[in-house]
Structure formats: structure tokens, C-alpha cells
Amino acid sequence: xxxxxxxxxxxxxxxxxxxxxxxxxxxxxxxxxxxxxxxxxxxxxxxxxxxxxxxxxxxxxxxxxxxxxxxxxxxxxxxxxxxxxxxxxxxxxxxxxxxxxxxxxxxxxxxxxxxxxxxxxxxxxxxxxxxxxxxxxxxxxxxxxxxxxxxxxxxxxxxxxxxxxxxxxxxxxxxxxxxxxxxxxxxxxxxxxxxxxxxxxxxxxxxxxxxxxxxxxxxxxxxxxxxxxxxxxxxxxxxxxxxxxxxxxxxxxxxxxxxxxxxxxxxxxxxxxxxxxxxxxxxxxxxxxxxxxxxxxxxxxxxxxxxxxxxxxxxxxxxxxxxxxxxxxxxxxxxxxxxxxxxxxxxxxxxxxxxxxxxxxxxxxxxxxxxxxxxxxxxxxxxxxxxxxxxxxxxxxxxxxx
Numbered sequence: 001x002x003x004x005x006x007x008x009x010x011x012x013x014x015x016x017x018x019x020x021x022x023x024x025x026x027x028x029x030x031x032x033x034x035x036x037x038x039x040x041x042x043x044x045x046x047x048x049x050x051x052x053x054x055x056x057x058x059x060x061x062x063x064x065x066x067x068x069x070x071x072x073x074x075x076x077x078x079x080x081x082x083x084x085x086x087x088x089x090x091x092x093x094x095x096x097x098x099x100x101x102x103x104x105x106x107x108x109x110x111x112x113x114x115x116x117x118x119x120x121x122x123x124x125x126x127x128x129x130x131x132x133x134x135x136x137x138x139x140x141x142x143x144x145x146x147x148x149x150x151x152x153x154x155x156x157x158x159x160x161x162x163x164x165x166x167x168x169x170x171x172x173x174x175x176x177x178x179x180x181x182x183x184x185x186x187x188x189x190x191x192x193x194x195x196x197x198x199x200x201x202x203x204x205x206x207x208x209x210x211x212x213x214x215x216x217x218x219x220x221x222x223x224x225x226x227x228x229x230x231x232x233x234x235x236x237x238x239x240x241x242x243x244x245x246x247x248x249x250x251x252x253x254x255x256x257x258x259x260x261x262x263x264x265x266x267x268x269x270x271x272x273x274x275x276x277x278x279x280x281x282x283x284x285x286x287x288x289x290x291x292x293x294x295x296x297x298x299x300x301x302x303x304x305x306x307x308x309x310x311x312x313x314x315x316x317x318x319x320x321x322x323x324x325x326x327x328x329x330x331x332x333x334x335x336x337x338x339x340x341x342x343x344x345x346x347x348x349x350x351x352x353x354x355x356x357x358x359x360x361x362x363x364x365x366x367x368x369x370x371x372x373x374x375x376x377x378x379x380x381x382x383x384x385x386x387x388x389x390x391x392x393x394x395x396x397x398x399x400x401x402x
Contacts, residue, residue, distance in 0.1 A: 014302040018270050029401050030391040031350055036384055039364055039371050040324045045302075047321030048230055049278070049313050050219050052250035053204075053211040054255075056195050058083040058243045063096050065244070070201040071314055073251055080203050081195045083247050092369035099181045102154075102176065127153065201248040208317050209235030211247055219255050219303045224296035231318060249314065253307045255290070258321050265292055265300035268325055275324040276304060278312035284324070285310055328364035328371040337388040338362065338370055339395065347382050348389040348396075355389060355399045358382045 068080040084096065087388075123225070130153050197203070210230065256276065268274070272289045291303035302323070306313070337347045338360065346359040360372040360382045375381040389395060 012105045024170045028393055029350075029389060031387045031389055032334055032337065033385055033387050034331050034333050034382065036330065036374065037371075038327055038329040039326070039332065039366060039369060040116075041326040042322055042324040043264065044320050044322045045260055046231060047259075047278075047319055048214070048227065048257045049214065049316050049319065050214045050255040050257060051313070052215050052252075052254075054198055054201070054244050054248045055207070055211045055244045056080070056198070056248065057333065058195070058245045059193055061243050062193075064205065064245050065096070065100055066203070066205060068197075071202055071204060071311065074200065074203045074248070075310075076197055076200045078197045079194050080197050080248075081205075083193045083195065083245055088231050095361065096181065099177055103177050103181065112333050160341045163369075191374075192220045195246065199248055200251075202251045202314065203246065204249055204314060205246045206315060207247060209244075210317060211244070216253075216255055216305075219257055220254045220291050222301050222303065223259055223293055224259065224299050224301055227257055227301045231259075251309065253305055254310070254313050255306070256287075256303070256313075256321055258302045259324060260300050260323070262295040262298045262300055265295070265302055268292070268302065272325075274304065275327075276306070277322040277324070278310065278316060279319045279321075281312050283310070283312070285313075326364070330363060330371040330373050331380065331382055331384060333360060333362075333372055333388060334390050335365060335368055335370055338365070341397075349382065350387040350389065350401050353401055355392075355401060357398060358386065359395055 033170060065082045065084065065085045066080065067082065068074045068078065074080055113214040214230065234242045257280075268289055270289050270292060274287050274289060275284045276287050277284055285306050285308050287304040289302065289307045291301075293301040293303075304323075312319075333347060338345065339347065339357075344357075344359055345362060347355055348355045349358050350356075359378075360370070361375065361381065362370045362372050364371045372382055374384060389401075392399075392401075
């Protein structure tokens with residue numbers, strides 16, 4: 001008999017523990033604390049970056065040597081580059097390109113104070129940091145940053161070898177490169193053409209063939225068909241006379257065209273202030289809707305104007321663009337927690353172990369969350385840090401919450 005009672009007791013204890021586990025894994029009430037946040041009304045569209053650009057041409061193809069710094073502002077009349085042309089073999093031209101690129105890597109890294117004289121620990125720390133950043137940039141497909149980091153690494157590794165006595169100094173290496181540069185330039189000097197900025201603006205060597213097709217004026221009249229033609233076209237740069245080699249970009253403003261659904265286009269208007277993001281970049285830019293084309297095949301071309309400088313806008317032409325038409329800030333509530341009680345929209349909160357209904361003045365909602373106005377003066381409205389009921393077997397006023 002005692003043995004039987006013992007078995008019953010053990011069975012009851014095991015069943016009790018299993019029940020507690022089931023209750024723990026399947027709570028009767030699911031809740032969430034609400035906080036202050038912002039939700040954006042945004043969507044991503046196919047986009048084309050448009051700039052006012054003046055192309056500088058060379059008499060014939062050759063090796064471009066920039067005197068101005070890429071993506072920096074230059075004054076009108078400044079010598080921005082030289083082009084070495086003529087009958088010199090391609091191998092010499094390519095060697096000059098390589099030497100110029102290596103010099104740019106070293107001098108750029110030195111300007112960023114990457115080289116610490118004689119401090120091997122700091123050099124090794126910076127090498128480790130650059131390698132980590134390089135892996136991240138490769139995964140993010142940030143080609144420009146990858147190139148910069150490779151240049152930094154080359155300089156730091158050279159400096160480490162110098163400090164450890166395995167190689168010459170960075171200064172010596174730079175002198176050798178400058179000597180090679182002078183040698184190649186002398187070989188090409190009989191066919192050197194200096195290029196000057198026809199106007200003030202940003203110097204760039206990123207030529208893609210659309211410079212003389214796209215500008216602020218063309219955006220105003222761009223149709224859906226025009227957009228698709230540009231977006232589907234890959235222009236070819238042909239070597240020869242009047243070859244485009246660099247350009248001066250207006251630093252006053254730039255533009256973008258987006259292919260937007262007709263319904264979305266009907267919700268915005270010219271002159272409206274919006275925000276945009278370019279590609280996968282996180283940076284937002286203030287923009288103004290400058291044009292909306294007539295609809296075609298249920299699409300419209302929406303043009304925007306931006307007056308903030310952007311590296312992304314300088315290096316991209318065809319890219320996804322995120323258009324943010326509105327931002328709503330307030331108490332962020334899970335959409336599953338929003339309910340209607342006696343015709344009033346609100347939420348059930350957990351107050352002293354009981355469900356209590358509170359009003360929610362919702363100003364925006366998407367598929368996952370709603371934003372409600374914060375009203376601290378009204379105790380019957382949802383408040384910051386309230387615990388709201390998302391899911392429960394039974395929801396209602398004064399229902400106990402265990």
C-alpha cells in the first residue's frame with residue numbers, strides 16, 4: 001500500500017512539473033511594453049541619379065593623370081588633369097597608371113595619419129582593424145571602401161616591415177615611385193595635354209556616357225518611356241578624338257528620377273518635402289518633389305531635387321532609391337494589440353493584474369505596428385511604457401492576468 005501511494009505521489013509531482021513547463025512555454029497572455037518610436041511611410045523604387053555635369057574631353061585617348069582630388073571642389077580655370085597621348089606603347093601608359101594609383105594610395109593613407117612613426121604595436125592594431133573593416137566592406141559589396149582599405153593596408157604593412165628592419169621606409173618607397181613617375185612622364189611628355197575646369201564644381205573621373213543626356217532640365221520632361229530607355233541602356237565609350245576623360249559636376253544641387261506606381265504618385269505633389277536613401281546606404285537626404293510625369297502603364301516618373309552633398313549620388317547612376325514621404329512619431333503599438341471597445345479604438349493594458357481598456361489616438365499604422373499620439377494628461381489614453389495585451393485566450397475589462 002505504501003509503495004502504491006509513493007508511486008502515486010511521484011506521478012503527481014511529475015505531472016505538476018510538466019504542467020508548469022507547459023504553462024511557461026505557452027503563457028496565457030502575451031504582452032509587450034510600448035515605447036516612443038518613429039515609423040516611416042517608405043518604399044523602394046528603381047532610380048536614376050541625375051546631375052548637371054560638364055564633360056572635359058581629350059584630343060585622343062591616353063593616360064589620365066589627375067591634378068585635382070577626386071570628388072573635391074575646384075575653381076573655374078584650375079588645371080585639373082593632364083592626358084598623355086601619342087604613339088607610346090600601351091605598356092608604358094599602363095605602368096604610369098599603376099604608379100599614379102600607388103602614389104595616391106600612400107599619400108592618402110599618410111594624410112589620414114595611419115602611419116605611427118616607430119610604434120609597431122599601433123601599426124599592428126591598425127592592420128587588424130583594417131582587415132576586419134575590409135571583410136565587412138567585402139560582404140557589404142562596398143567596392144569604394146574596399147579599395148581605400150587595401151591602400152591603407154599596403155601602407156601599414158610597408159611601415160611594419162620598415163620598423164622591423166625588413167624593408168625600406170615609406171618615404172623611400174614614395175621617392176622611388178615619384179622617380180618612376182617622372183621617367184614615364186618624360187617618355188610621354190611629347191604628347192601631353194593639360195585640361196582645365198571650364199567652371200567651378202566637383203572634379204570627377206567617373207564617366208558613364210550619360211553626362212550629356214541627363215540633367216536638371218531633362219528631368220522635368222522625362223516620361224516613363226524615357227526612364228525605361230535610360231535604365232535599359234548601357235552606353236559605350238569609344239576611344240578616339242574628343243574622348244571624355246573627366247568632368248565637373250555642379251555642387252549646388254543634384255536630382256533623381258524614380259519609377260513609381262501611379263497610385264503612390266497620386267498621393268504626393270510637387271513642392272512636397274520628402275526624404276530619400278540611395279541603394280543600401282543608411283544616410284537620409286532631405287529632398288523636394290520637383291516633377292511628376294503623366295502616367296503610362298500605371299507608372300509615373302517622380303523627380304526630386306536635393307541640395308545636400310552625397311558621395312552616393314556622385315558614384316551611382318542607376319540605383320534603388322528609397323522614398324520616405326512621411327515620418328510618424330509617438331507611442332509604437334503592435335498592430336495585434338489594437339482593438340475596438342464600444343466603438344472606441346484602443347488597447348487593453350495590464351494594470352495591477354487586471355486588463356484595462358485605454359484609448360489610442362492612432363495617426364499611422366502599417367502591417368506590424370501603429371503609432372498613437374502621446375497624451376500624458378489623459379489617464380484613459382495609452383501611455384508610454386504601458387504593458388499592452390497582444391494575445392490572450394480571453395480579452396476584456398477587468399479580466400485577471402496571471
